[in-house]
Amino acid sequence: MTGKICCLTLLFLLFFSSVFAEEIVLNMDGYDALVTRDGEIIVAPDRYHAIYELGGGYLAFGMEQESENGFQKLYFALGNSDGNILTETEYTHLEYADGIILFEKDGLYGAMNEKAEVIVPCEYTWLQKCEEGFLALKSDTWDTAPDNVYILDAEGNESKSSISVLDMGKTSSEGMIAALSADSYTYGYLNAKGEWQIEPSFTYAGEFSDGIARVSLGSGLGVINTKGEWAIKPEYDALENTGEILIGTKYSKGVTLIARDTLQVIAEFSGKEVYAHGLGEYIAVYMSDSTLVVSDKGENIFAAPGNAKITYAGAGVIVETEGESALFSFNGVQLSVLYDQIIPAGVHSGRELFIIADLEYGGELTAQYGLMDGEGTLICPCEYRLLYPLGEERFFAQRGGYTGIIDASGMWIARFGGDS
Known part of the structure; x- marks a missing residue:
């Protein structure tokens, strides 16, 4: 089967795609921490090299360990928001989906339920939740040989489909997964039974969203509905x-x-x-x-x-010209002074806030970050080495040897480093 500014922008995207949580993960140099919104330490930054939220109240707690080839590698344990560890630290990947935790171990995939009980053994080269069950592969997903599709029910009972594929989508959407047929070398959509719900005929097939998916016939991109009918002709x-x-x-x-x-x-x-x-x-x-x-x-x-260049800013827009940015209302009124960079930071207690940046182009690019509101009023000057939103009225901050959480006024809620 064929198989420090950019980082800050990625963190903003992750922030906007998640729901505010009661617990906050602090990704710091060396070790991560888990704290409450009020700054109470749940997991101190002295054990886990990486912590990330999975969803459903679960987190992955990672520790660097020596792998078989002698190199250090990150292995994860499943834990909850109270900091309790539910499994051994033995997984290279954990993912939460609809009440199921998918895991990777030794290059193979399995699944466990919310009690951390294994329901699908770790013996598949590819595994994806699809409605109440799973679709899976057992053969090498990186070679060019056809792979048989296997169907598993909610308890992990396995049956073999008559379908063979060369490529499979990474996620299930609206009960279907895009797959490349080994017979026709075109893409179609498999259902949870491992059958072609939409027969393969496309050179590209995207995920379904709200009843439509982007597909291509080679002549251009168009849109189909869940019946495989063209909603927009493939002309783009x-x-x-x-x-x-x-x-x-x-x-x-x-x-x-x-x-x-x-x-x-x-x-x-x-x-x-x-x-x-x-x-x-x-x-x-x-x-x-x-x-x-x-x-x-x-x-x-x-x-x-x-x-x-224009960026959406809720009640207005951020306009960047010749390396400088300002916040404008939709009626054209400039609301802020010029900054090197302005990045939306979400709505906090009913007011829109923005990260502002002061960039220095010396031997290497350095940046200092601050905070302003939607009227262009400065809240925190550009004196933070890192600053990005973590949730309602909470921001990750690095300043003066300290790393931790500040509120929207710049007050430290929790901090590590210095004498603390």
């Missing part, structure tokens, strides 16, 4: 689903905006150098002479110069 070079809007791009021709609910065209922008991307609940459209913010009704609600 790129097709982005923002949730509310589908953005169809034809290279050197222009961009079409399509309403997600009705699948009707709401706006079109023509030109050889026109492109667009999702911007929160809006769309940013980049043209040769201007950059537009377009609503889900196809209305132009903000315009900036053609060389500007």
Whole structure:
């Protein structure tokens, strides 16, 4: 089967994709910690080299151990939000999905229930939750030989499907998983019974979301429904689903905006150098002479110069030109002074907050971070080596030899280092 600014931006994406938790993981140099929102230490930063949340109240607690080849490798144990360890520290990967914990050990996959009881033995080269059961593979997923698909029920009882595949999707969506047929060398969608729910005929097949999926026939990208019927013809070079809007791009021709609910065209922008991307609940459209913010009704609600980069900011936009950024309202009023970088940090106690950055380009790029509100008022000056949101009114911070949590006013809630 064929198988320090960028990091800060990734942390913001992880933050916006998760729900605020009562417990907070602090990823620090050397060891991680687990604390409450009030700063009470659940797990001190002296044992685990990595801690990450899985969902469902579970966490992975990782320790570096010597592997068979003599190198240090990170192995994880399953634990809960109270810091209790539920398994041995022996897994190279843990993942939570619909009440099931998938695990990897020695290159093979299995599954356990929420009591940490193994329900699928660790003997599969690929394993994915699909509705009430699982789909699995047993053969080498990295070679070019066909792989038989196996079906497992909720108790782990196994049966063999008649289907062979060359590639399999990583996640199940709406009861289906995209897979590359070993017979036709095209993609289709398998159901939880290991049968073709949508017959293979595509050169690309994406995940389903709210009843539609992006697919390609080679001539271009389009959209199908769960019956495999075309909802949007395959005529686009790129097709982005923002949730509310589908953005169809034809290279050197222009961009079409399509309403997600009705699948009707709401706006079109023509030109050889026109492109667009999702911007929160809006769309940013980049043209040769201007950059537009377009609503889900196809209305132009903000315009900036053609060389500007735009980021969604809730009640307004962040406009970056020539390496400097400012916060603007949708009616064009500049709300903040210029900063080297402005990054949305979410809504906290009803007010929108932003990370601001002071960048220094010497022998190497260095950055200091601060905090401002949605009116452009400075809350914390740019004196933090690292600063990013952890949850409601809580931020990870590094300053003056300390690492820990501050609130939205800059007060330390918990900190490690120095004399503490």
